[in-house]
Amino acid sequence: MxxxxxxxxxxxxxxxxxxxxxxxxxxxxxxxxxxxxxxxxxxxxxxxxxxxxxxxxxxxxxxxxxxxxxxxxxxxxxxxxxxxxxxxxxxxxxxxxxxxxxxxxxxxxxxxxxxxxxxxxxxxxxxxxxxxxxxxxxxxxxxxxxxxxxxxxxxRSRYIDVLPHTRRILEIVRGISGVRRAEVAGSFRRRRETVGDLDILVDADDSRQVMDAFVGMDDVADIMAQGSTKSSIRLQDNLQVDLRVIPKESFGAGLQYFTGNIDHNVSLRSLAIKKGLRLNEYGLFRGEEKVAGEHEKGIYDALSLPWIPPELREGRGEVEAALNGSLPKLITLGDIRGDLHSHTDQSDGVHSIEQMLDAAESKRYEYYCVSDHTQSLTVAKGLDEKRLLDRIDEIDDLNASGRWELEILKGAEVDILANGNLDINDEVLDQLDIVTVSIHSRMKDSKEIMTERVCNALQNRHVHILGHPTGRLINRRHEFDIDLARVFEVARENNVAMELNAYPSRLDLNAGNLRTAIGLGLKIAINTDAHRTEELDNMIFGVYQARRGWVTKEDVLNTYPLKELRKIIKK
Ligand SMILES: [Zn+2]
Ligand SMILES: [Zn+2]
CATH class of the missing domain: 1.10.150.110 (DNA polymerase beta, N-terminal domain-like)
Incomplete structure (x- = not known):
């Protein structure tokens, strides 16, 4: 960094x-x-x-x-x-x-x-x-x-801003002698896009030592509470962190209790009651006898449920799905075979195409799409038809050079104009492998106009992906006023995939919209939109968001081998 x-x-x-x-x-x-x-x-x-x-x-x-x-x-x-x-x-x-x-x-x-x-x-x-x-x-x-x-x-801080704190605190606590386990719970464990406060759970013999180390960290701005089982601090950058020391025999129950959101926990508790059991943060009990508690999986086992991934524990039907055996097999980072949206220094990226390709190759990707901005985005030095044609020739040469094992795909992030037309002509679009279209202007258009613009663009027969469909920037810009239901419908009619932009401020589509989209049979493209080599690492944040949206490998365009991918996007 x-x-x-x-x-x-x-x-x-x-x-x-x-x-x-x-x-x-x-x-x-x-x-x-x-x-x-x-x-x-x-x-x-x-x-x-x-x-x-x-x-x-x-x-x-x-x-x-x-x-x-x-x-x-x-x-x-x-x-x-x-x-x-x-x-x-x-x-x-x-x-x-x-x-x-x-x-x-x-x-x-x-x-x-x-x-x-x-x-x-x-x-x-x-x-x-x-x-x-x-x-x-x-x-x-x-x-x-x-x-x-x-x-x-x-x-609420963005997930990516909380991540380094989480890693550091876990490392400090796990380094203390006598600490058997330390885990993160709460919305961070559910991989929510923003985190209100961070919950850390520790299994240790000597809680005083843990608490002293915790409240004594360098960047603690305020100690709100310090006790033997729970302490709360506020860090200099305003994040609140709660740390609890939990007895070994209850650690799994605590992890379950402090991870699930309230709706998930209510569903589990009522399921327990139906089975004549009682569930709380200390364990699962039949009368006075503890049936489970040391391990989280043991609790789900005892309720005759498969272990439910934390990303799903939000009370949106996951307990019912677990009961009838229809929990989705969620996508993982290892399923991703390539990245379909990235920039270079030809437009507003920082690194050259060669540098980006080296970085993509180190991810062992099978394919990688270079998709710089197009001409109407002048602030980003967007490419016009001529420069795009040069780029196409250049990529042919780079593919032929044999320097990279991955297949370099020719792409562009084409601007959707005010009237819904694209700013690159059809003859040039026809020569690209992947055409992503995005809104970068007039973001305050009315709902009717914005919906019309986007739907118009999706009807162009060269278009494969709608980039960052709602334009939101977390804590920075609201979503466009747009009728997504209509957009999804037109996308389905025209075989256009929806992007899940993995940029940590975007994560667009969000989890709820993803679930709706895949429910309609739309394909999702999880893309980093990287403007520099390090940003290729952001793919994981897209995968987390996808999992929160119940997305499986089959739903995601860039988990398919290139040959199949080409078949899927064919009009
Ligand atoms: Zn964009
Ligand atoms: Zn982009």
């Missing part, structure tokens, strides 16, 4: 504060440029600093290079500290709001003295924003929606 984004965010804060300070027009611009280049750097900024090569980065001169070095070696920047003292604006908090950029932050601060989300909310309550230059009711409403999304993010 590089620190590039962390460095870019420090530079961004300096840029915005300099802009508010207003002393110099050019310095903020220089910083913004450095934010972009550092943020999208293919190499590790720390390595460049070590080799004294920071000024090789476009847009990074001596001054900014010194700032980066100072930050990397000391964790702070003196100039930034001075700026923060002078201009007490919480830039990070405000710039996290969609549709709020440096210009608005400056305007809010200078005209209304707004320094953070709280003071912004107060100004909105008094309807003060609408009177500002260039603002109106519509913008104020957008900001209100944006604040809601940011606040939801404070309460």
């Amino acid at each position: 590089t620190r590039n984004r962390e460095v870019a965010s420090v530079l961004k804060e300096i840029a915005i504060l300099l802009e508010i300070e207003g002393k110099d027009k050019f310095r903020p611009r220089a910083y913004y440029r450095a934010v972009r280049t550092v943020g999208s750097l293919g190499e590790d900024v720390e390595n460049l600093a070590k080799e004294d090569k920071l000024t090789d980065i476009p847009g990074v001169g001596k001054g900014i290079s010194d700032v980066i070095k100072e930050y990397l070696s000391t964790g702070a920047v003196r100039h930034l500290e001075d700026l923060r003292k002078k201009i007490p604006v919480n830039v990070k908090e405000l710039s996290a709001i969609p549709n709020v950029g440096p210009k608005k932050i400056k305007l809010f601060y200078e005209q209304l003295g707004i320094t953070d989300i709280e003071s912004l909310e107060n100004a909105i309550k008094e309807n003060k924003l609408v009177s500002l230059k260039g603002m109106g009711q519509r913008t104020q409403n957008q900001i209100i929606e944006g604040i809601k999304l940011v606040k939801r993010g404070w309460e």
Whole structure:
């Protein structure tokens, strides 16, 4: 994991504060440029600093290079500290709001003295924003929606942001002598896309030692409770973690109890009652006798159920399915044979096609589709027909070179225009193996227009996959207003697969929509949409989401051998 984004965010804060300070027009611009280049750097900024090569980065001169070095070696920047003292604006908090950029932050601060989300909310309550230059009711409403999304993010963190904490805490606890088991439970174990608080369960002889190590971790901001069986802390990045020490003979019961959501647990408890048993967090009992409890599987066994994967334990019919033997055999990462949506530096990706292919080959994929953006996405340097034809020739050569065992598929992520047409002509589309179509513009179109646009695009006979169908970004952007039922219907008529975009902020389609889609017989393509080599690793997050949507190997396009895949997508 590089620190590039962390460095870019420090530079961004300096840029915005300099802009508010207003002393110099050019310095903020220089910083913004450095934010972009550092943020999208293919190499590790720390390595460049070590080799004294920071000024090789476009847009990074001596001054900014010194700032980066100072930050990397000391964790702070003196100039930034001075700026923060002078201009007490919480830039990070405000710039996290969609549709709020440096210009608005400056305007809010200078005209209304707004320094953070709280003071912004107060100004909105008094309807003060609408009177500002260039603002109106519509913008104020957008900001209100944006604040809601940011606040939801404070309460529920994305799965990927919780993952490193989980790994670290388990490692610390498992390293303590006398600890027999430590496991994560709760919504994290169910692989939910966001996690409210993290639940850790420990089986140990000496709970005091475990609790001391837990509340004594480096990044604990607040100890909310410390006891012999349960402690709760809040980490510096706001995540709440609860740790429970559970007796060995009840560990499985505890794991079951703290994993299932309430509906799942209610179903299990009533099933137990029907069998003359009693189920709680300590075990499964017949009268006073404990029937099961040490192992989670033992509880399901004793209820004559197969073990139910945690992703399904949400009370959506999984207990009934388990009873009548119709639980789905959920997809696993090992079932994936290729990735059908990825970018390169030809559009807005960071790495070259060769670098992406090397990374894909190391995943032992059978095929890999290169699908850069198309021309109307100018911010992403999208390809026009000519560049796309060149790309097709290039891929023919790369396939012929024999350098990679995998088959390189020719693709594109084609933009859906305002009228639902595509921005690449049919003759060129005809030469591609995989055509994914996506919405990247006019995302606030009305439900009718958006549905019409997408359905129109799906009727083009060259289209194979609808990319990130609802456009949502977790904690950042709502879903489009779109009639998905209608989209699914048109997709089925035209043999178009739905994407499950595995980008950790997207996970789009979500679990509920996936289940609906496969119920209609639609195929799902689980794709990383990688813009850099490391992002090929995101496939696992797509697989988790698919499992939450009851998706099996057979439902997923890119689990099929290439020959079969080609047959399936044929019109
Ligand atoms: Zn896209
Ligand atoms: Zn993409």
